[in-house]
Amino acid sequence: MALKIIVCAKQVPDTNEVKIDPVKNTLIREGVPSILNHDDANALEEALKIKDQYPDTHITVVTMGPPQAKDLLIECLAMGADEGILVSDRALGGSDTWATSNALTAAVKKIGKFDILFAGRQAIDGDTAQVGPQIAEKLGFPQVTYVKEFSMNEKNITVKRALEDGYEVIQLQMPCVLTTIKELNTPRYMTIGGIYDAVKRDIPTWGARELEIDLNTVGLDASPTNVFRSFTPAPKGKGMMLECDCEKDTAKVLLEKLVEKHVIS
């Protein structure tokens, strides 16, 4: 089987504790190293596992971001992807999730027919988990989110979808969109040979013109989301261990503490 797989991957700051500019209400990215978003590494790994099974499979990784997001594509190529495409243009700056998925959907359409599109469940910076499902909706293809197990044969794909209290087993046909979580697999490392080859590769950059996208659907002005306020939540107080001789005493002390803190009266 010669499958065509697209992986959407985002370059994100390497921290969960990014600082926020109090005036602009945007993330301060300066000085913070960038990495391949964790869930997207799982997305690529699953695509690579399919390629291990069906070697004629072709994997295209697409990322939208500033010019330095090219480094992410080099990393993906060094892991084993066949092609990387950078979607980058000033006209796309300030896009919210709706505008981002418009640009990525246009890029996916330009790449052409595919069998599976993988995206991560969630980006660790924006954290909305909206972009993958939005792309699926805009393409009109079936989607399954939170994929934690994947298997396929010539006809069907079978996935386990994680739920809070269990899982669903879903069978679907290609083409489809799947969003992945970390339980799905362990991403492989880049190989030395892969890095050597990847840095020499030509990575095309597509801007608004190449995407032939309506400029009223991308960028800050086209973004329906408004961020009114961003803030860093105050750190939670330290936890407290109640150690008494018996459960009855523990319950009594717990009760007193809750009354003292006005949690109960």
Ligand SMILES: Cc1cc2nc3c(=O)[nH]c(=O)nc-3n(C[C@H](O)[C@H](O)[C@H](O)COP(=O)(O)OP(=O)(O)OC[C@H]3O[C@@H](n4cnc5c(N)ncnc54)[C@H](O)[C@@H]3O)c2cc1C
């Ligand atoms: C008003 C507004 C203005 C914004 N301005 C900016 C800005 O100027 N610069 C900026 O960097 N961000 C900006 N953002 C944030 C930006 O909209 C989100 O980072 C972006 O839409 C992705 O959303 P997310 O991070 O929540 O991703 P999620 O929806 O959580 O991501 C899910 C998955 O979708 C895929 N995906 C998401 N984003 C990309 C991408 N860029 N390329 C490839 N795959 C992707 C990945 O597979 C990812 O795992 C802005 C947001 C708002 C609301």
